[in-house]
Amino acid sequence: xxxxxxxxxxxxxxxxxxxxxxxxxxxxxxxxxxxxxxxxxxxxxxxxxxxxxxxxxxxxxxxxxxxxxxxxxxxxxxxxxxxxxxxxxxxxxxxxxxxxxxxxxxxxxxxxxxxxxxxxxxxxxxxxxxxxxxxxxxxxxxxxxxxxxxxxxxxxxxxxxxxxxxxxxxxxxxxxxxxxxxxxxxxxxxxxxxxxxxxxxxxxxxxxxxxxxxxxxxxxxxxxxxxxxxxxxxxxxxxxxxxxxxxxxxxxxxxxxxxxxxxxxxxxxxxxxxxxxxx
Amino acid sequence: xxxxxxxxxxxxxxxxxxxxxxxxxxxxxxxxxxxxxxxxxxxxxxxxxxxxxxxxxxxxxxxxxxxxxxxxxxxxxxxxxxxxxxxxxxxxxxxxxxxxxxxxxxxxxxxxxxxxxxxxxxxxxxxxxxxxxxxxxxxxxxxxxxxxxxxxxxxxxxxxxxxxxxxxxxxxxxxxxxxxxxxxxxxxxxxxxxxxxxxxxxxxxxxx
Numbered sequence: 252x253x254x255x256x257x258x259x260x261x262x263x264x265x266x267x268x269x270x271x272x273x274x275x276x277x278x279x280x281x282x283x284x285x286x287x288x289x290x291x292x293x294x295x296x297x298x299x300x301x302x303x304x305x306x307x308x309x310x311x312x313x314x315x316x317x318x319x320x321x322x323x324x325x326x327x328x329x330x331x332x333x334x335x336x337x338x339x340x341x342x343x344x345x346x347x348x349x350x351x352x353x354x355x356x357x358x359x360x361x362x363x364x365x366x367x368x369x370x371x372x373x374x375x376x377x378x379x380x381x382x383x384x385x386x387x388x389x390x391x392x393x394x395x396x397x398x399x400x401x402x403x404x405x406x407x408x409x410x411x412x413x414x415x416x417x418x419x420x421x422x423x424x425x426x427x428x429x430x431x432x433x434x435x436x437x438x439x440x441x442x443x444x445x446x447x448x449x450x451x452x453x454x455x456x457x458x459x460x461x462x463x464x465x466x467x468x469x470x471x472x473x474x475x476x477x478x479x480x481x482x483x484x485x486x487x488x489x490x491x492x493x494x495x496x497x498x499x500x501x502x503x504x505x506x507x508x509x510x511x512x513x514x515x516x517x518x519x520x521x522x523x524x525x526x527x528x529x530x
Numbered sequence: 531x532x533x534x535x536x537x538x539x540x541x542x543x544x545x546x547x548x549x550x551x552x553x554x555x556x557x558x559x560x561x562x563x564x565x566x567x568x569x570x571x572x573x574x575x576x577x578x579x580x581x582x583x584x585x586x587x588x589x590x591x592x593x594x595x596x597x598x599x600x601x602x603x604x605x606x607x608x609x610x611x612x613x614x615x616x617x618x619x620x621x622x623x624x625x626x627x628x629x630x631x632x633x634x635x636x637x638x639x640x641x642x643x644x645x646x647x648x649x650x651x652x653x654x655x656x657x658x659x660x661x662x663x664x665x666x667x668x669x670x671x672x673x674x675x676x677x678x679x680x681x682x683x684x685x686x687x688x689x690x691x692x693x694x695x696x697x698x699x700x701x702x703x704x705x706x707x708x709x710x711x712x713x714x715x716x717x718x719x720x721x722x723x724x725x726x727x728x729x730x731x732x733x734x735x736x737x738x
Contacts, residue, residue, distance in 0.1 A: 261548070268552055310633065313658040381723070452545050456552035463553065471572055510549065518541035 260438055260449045267431040268453040271506075272460060274424045277417055279498050283491060285414060287346040290491070291339060297490045300335045302483035307334070307393045314385055322369055325386075328361045334394055341395050348411035351404055353395040355387045362386065393481070444520030451513020458507030465500045590680040597648045599680070605640065610678035612636055612653065612712075617664035623676070627654050636661070636712075642703055645676045645683040649705035653712045657724075662714035666690075666728050674710060674732050685710045685732035692716055693727050700729060708734035 283289050294300065311325050337353065344351050362383050371379065432450055439446035468474070474492055478485050560568075590609065591600045603609040603625050610623040627637030636655045643649030655662040674685040693700040701711050710732045715724035 265552055265555070269556070272556070313633070313656065313660070378723075448545060452549045452552065455546065455549035456556075459549060459553040460556060463557070472575055477575065511546075514542055514545040514549070515538070517545065518538045 256438055260435055260446075261452075263431055263435050263438070264449040264453045267428060267435070267450070268456045270424070270427045270431060271453060271457050274428060275457065275461065275499075275502055275506075277421075277424060279495060279502070280413075281417060283495050283498070285410065285417075287342055290342060293487055293490050293494075294338065294342075297483075297486045299483050299487050300331045300338060302486065303338070303394055303481075304329060304331050304334050306481060306483065307390060310389050310393065311386055314382060314389065320366075320369075320379060320382065323362070323365055328358060328365075329390065333358075337394050345407045346410060348407045351395070351407065353391050355391065358387055358390060359383065442520060444516050447513045448517020448520070451510045451515075451517060453510070454506045455510030455514060458503045458505070458510055461499050461503030461506065465496050465503065468496060590678065592644075592646045592680045597646070599644055599647065602644075606631060608635070609638075610645070610676055613675045613677070614668065614672065616669065616672040617667050619662070619664070621655065621661065623653065632656050643705065643708075645678060645708075645710075646681055647705075648708045650701075650703045651676075651708070651710045652701055652703070653710070655712075655714055657714045657716070657718040662712070663718050665712065665714050665730060666716065666718060668730050673735075674712070674730075676710070684735045686735050687730055687732045689731040691729050691731070693729055695725050695727055710734070 307329055308325065311329065315323050315325065341351060341353070366376065366379055366383075435449050436443060436446040439449070474489060474496075477489050477492070479488055590603060592598070593600050605626045606624060606628070608622045608624050611621065612623050613620050622635040623638055624631045624635055625638050625640060627639050631637045632655065636653050638644075639652035639654065642652040645651060655665075657663050657665070668687055668690060670687050670689065672687045674687065676683045676685070691700065701713070711729055712732075713727045713729040716726040716728040717724065718728070
């Protein structure tokens with residue numbers, strides 16, 4: 252009977268470990284990549300808008316210099332505020348499950364307004380329109396990744412699906428650990444400290460896994476040199492990944508410490524029982 | 531006291547081993563279920579991340595007997611540098627001539643030979659101010675230096691021409707003599723699509 256209780260306790264401890272692990276990973280994901288506020292904060296922290304503007308102006312100036320439209324003042328059009336507005340709008344659409352689209356009318360209008368002040372012939376204005384198309388396409392590519400829209404449009408669907416799934420299971424994720432913890436304690440109600448030992452094992456295993464994931468990623472992936480699309484995006488993704496790894500590490504350490512304490516408490520209980528037998 | 535400590539330690543160690551076993555079971559299960567996808571993702575991310583870092587470190591070697599490179603750089607990577615002192619050009623050279631490459635520097639037409647191989651080398655760059663805007667100012671006799679990690683090559687300009695973009699025969703690919711041809715859209719200023727190209731022709735200088 253004691254052996255049966257032991258086996259059942261180990262099985263429940265294993266299941267508890269899995270549930271806690273899932274809860275931790277879901278919790279961290281929900282608070283980071285699935286949170287629009289978090290991502291927008293990271294955009295500000297990594298000076299994303301300024302970096303995009305710097306890159307954009309270099310590319311746009313290249314086209315403008317060879318176009319002969321040197322009088323165009325693009326710094327007035329492609330401001331950090333304009334970029335912030337368009338990028339945040341892009342993320343807003345993504346996190347609300349909408350199709351990603353970019354409204355170029357505002358930029359086209361500003362370019363046309365500047366063109367009207369130049370004394371150009373009709374033929375030159377027509378050529379300028381073609382150049383404006385290139386300028387707007389460059390802006391769309393650099394700022395809203397317009398050329399990748401076919402992939403980007405999968406992101407809102409994925410985010411909506413994940414959020415819906417998490418909402419459905421979130422109550423379960425919070426309640427299940429409590430249920431399984433109580434089950435272990437009930438099974439081992441005559442030896443509560445032994446029950447704590449099993450809970451400690453679950454937490455310790457979680458801590459080992461989380462710290463192990465951290466070490467694996469850091470040793471096998473060159474995170475600091477990630478290059479995705481451009482420097483601004485890469486720095487953003489590096490910052491998010493580094494932050495998530497740090498969170499995993501902290502939670503892992505906490506689980507390890509609490510788990511270790513639980514395990515030691517369970518170990519001390521055996522000592523008391525042994526004393527009682529021989530007294 | 532010592533016995534108690536030994537017993538507690540033993541029990542603790544057993545529990546730690548069980549916890550490790552739990553972790554190992556999870557790792558094995560993950561590896562069995564999605565191990566391949568994880569390895570693929572890691573290798574893709576690493577390839578992307580170290581691409582820029584290693585591009586400059588890729589060691590190329592030229593077989594001087596056969597006059598051919600033993601290994602060629604990956605398409606899209608930087609393998610050298612071009613310097614034209616007379617017009618202040620000092621730019622990276624990439625293999626390939628896609629839009630992405632031409633926005634970064636000088637593109638090497640991949641159907642032409644490499645410096646040192648004794649054939650036609652064709653380089654192109656946009657007529658942006660930071661690239662080949664001043665190319666039309668190059669004169670016969672000006673020197674051009676190409677630096678790679680397998681050698682340094684010096685060329686002397688012997689001709690410049692304005693050609694129509696359809697005149698590809700004015701950029702001949704041959705392997706009898708090492709000729710460097712640089713071109714850019716022409717005219718270098720003015721509104722509109724450019725239908726002409728300004729070409730600089732230079733021949734390899736004999737080593738002194």
